Amino acid sequence: MPFNPYTAQDAFPAVDGPKPIGVVGAGYVGLVSAALFAHLGHQVVLMDARPDRIADLRAGRCPIHEPGLPELLARMAAAGRLTYTTSAHDVAHDQELVFLAVGTPPLPNGDADLSQVAGAARMIAPHLSGHTVVVTKSTVPVGTGEQVLGWLLPGLRPGVTVGVASNPEFLREGEALHDALHPDRVVIGADSDLDALPLFEMYAPLERPIVVTTVRSAELIKHAANAFLAMKISFANGLGEMCERVGADVAEVAEGVGADTRIGPAFLKAGIGYGGSCFPKDTLALLATAAEAGLDFTLVRETVATNERQLERFLARVQRRLGNVRGRRIAVLGLAFKPNTDDVRESRAMEVVRRLMEDGADVRAFDPVAMETARAELPALQPTADAYAATEGADAILVLTEWPEFAQLDWGRIAAQSPGRVVFDGRNCLPVARLQAAGFECLGIGRGGHSLSTLGARRLMRAASFRSLAKV
Numbered sequence: 001m002p003f004n005p006y007t008a009q010d011a012f013p014a015v016d017g018p019k020p021i022g023v024v025g026a027g028y029v030g031l032v033s034a035a036l037f038a039h040l041g042h043q044v045v046l047m048d049a050r051p052d053r054i055a056d057l058r059a060g061r062c063p064i065h066e067p068g069l070p071e072l073l074a075r076m077a078a079a080g081r082l083t084y085t086t087s088a089h090d091v092a093h094d095q096e097l098v099f100l101a102v103g104t105p106p107l108p109n110g111d112a113d114l115s116q117v118a119g120a121a122r123m124i125a126p127h128l129s130g131h132t133v134v135v136t137k138s139t140v141p142v143g144t145g146e147q148v149l150g151w152l153l154p155g156l157r158p159g160v161t162v163g164v165a166s167n168p169e170f171l172r173e174g175e176a177l178h179d180a181l182h183p184d185r186v187v188i189g190a191d192s193d194l195d196a197l198p199l200f201e202m203y204a205p206l207e208r209p210i211v212v213t214t215v216r217s218a219e220l221i222k223h224a225a226n227a228f229l230a231m232k233i234s235f236a237n238g239l240g241e242m243c244e245r246v247g248a249d250v251a252e253v254a255e256g257v258g259a260d261t262r263i264g265p266a267f268l269k270a271g272i273g274y275g276g277s278c279f280p281k282d283t284l285a286l287l288a289t290a291a292e293a294g295l296d297f298t299l300v301r302e303t304v305a306t307n308e309r310q311l312e313r314f315l316a317r318v319q320r321r322l323g324n325v326r327g328r329r330i331a332v333l334g335l336a337f338k339p340n341t342d343d344v345r346e347s348r349a350m351e352v353v354r355r356l357m358e359d360g361a362d363v364r365a366f367d368p369v370a371m372e373t374a375r376a377e378l379p380a381l382q383p384t385a386d387a388y389a390a391t392e393g394a395d396a397i398l399v400l401t402e403w404p405e406f407a408q409l410d411w412g413r414i415a416a417q418s419p420g421r422v423v424f425d426g427r428n429c430l431p432v433a434r435l436q437a438a439g440f441e442c443l444g445i446g447r448g449g450h451s452l453s454t455l456g457a458r459r460l461m462r463a464a465s466f467r468s469l470a471k472v
Helices: 028-039 051-058 069-078 088-092 115-127 144-155 176-181 193-206 215-246 250-258 279-292 298-322 348-358 371-377 387-391 411-417 432-437 452-471
Strands: 020-024 043-047 082-085 097-100 131-136 161-166 186-190 210-213 329-333 362-366 396-399 422-425 441-443
Touching: 020 028, 020 088, 020 115, 028 043, 028 069, 028 082, 028 176, 043 088, 051 082, 069 082, 069 176, 082 088, 088 115, 097 115, 097 193, 115 131, 115 144, 131 144, 131 193, 144 161, 144 215, 161 193, 161 215, 186 193, 186 215, 193 210, 210 215, 215 250, 215 279, 215 298, 279 298, 298 348, 298 396, 298 422, 329 348, 329 387, 348 362, 362 371, 362 387, 387 411, 432 441
Parallel strands: 020 043, 020 097, 043 082, 097 131, 131 161, 186 210, 329 362, 329 396, 396 422, 422 441
Antiparallel strands: 161 186
């Protein structure tokens, strides 16, 4: 029976009994991982150096927006399987596994900044006991495992031994609990069976494919996977530009291409480009790793370049349509880099807002959950209470995050209060026919073909043809 993280009350039975596990870093990856490990039946200590974050967690306050995560954290804490600490001793002593889930932001040259990983390894080393497997959960470049071992060894007490493993995460923000509990695959990178076995035992109850590799291969898998997904997005945006020039519709083209099972529809959607905490830094990190190996990974380089061009193309379209944005009131709907999260790191929406404000636009913004994190990054941003307040008096409306509720807005009400009557749909997520009926001009991405008001009828015809085929 499929596991439902939102309703299940009990943990999986742990293979060979519960394991003592430490997790260093109560950020996005650390929080979700700690909740998962506790739910799998293990005894987990989650450590973070920020006392305010640990105080929030102990008080039952989840510091990030992730559906289902606050409830799962609370349930695991109440069950006594998850505790929080600021102590390096508590997270490292007498643990079988210690996971490093700290940040690896990009350096100016695109390489990953491993200073937090180094600091965490050196911090826990004097407190380790017996034999402990230290696992990098953070996204790191190839060769980091050897560096982690080098940071650990000088601090070990006599008689203590360590192994180093890599266990990259593949979590989609907004769907992280589902991904953690129903992974496509689990990747375990270890250079000895002794270090791989406890990880294999821990994940076995999930009954999902487990790929066991060397540490270096596991480290490369994570960067390669994210670069490939980013490449699909840039490919779709390249198609979108072509569609605008030749009179085709990128949504229809992507639907036809993605129906090929060898390609698939996921991430094959045109928009204003990819963002977030993973794709931008991981593509740059892969390029930096390739350069260090004497290679120019031109396919990934063009993926990055296409993503930057896509943002410039979108801004140029807004400028052309409005003539000049200085002094114009522009409503922005959506600030998070994707729906179901309050994460605005490397958000394309935030970059659009920043550029418009620099050009003198009067920007009024709304996001269902990301207003606080957006204001922390861009204090000059003018927040609004809801989408209707944001669009009042607007000369143009920009939809920059694919929140489902934006498609359900009363666009007739918005038209009555928005003199500009033009919507730039940066995610191709709006019901175009309904907006047109309300009097809006709706400008999407890569839609250079027929009137979009006919698309609904076309899709009904396609659905009917599929039903007919099913009867044959």
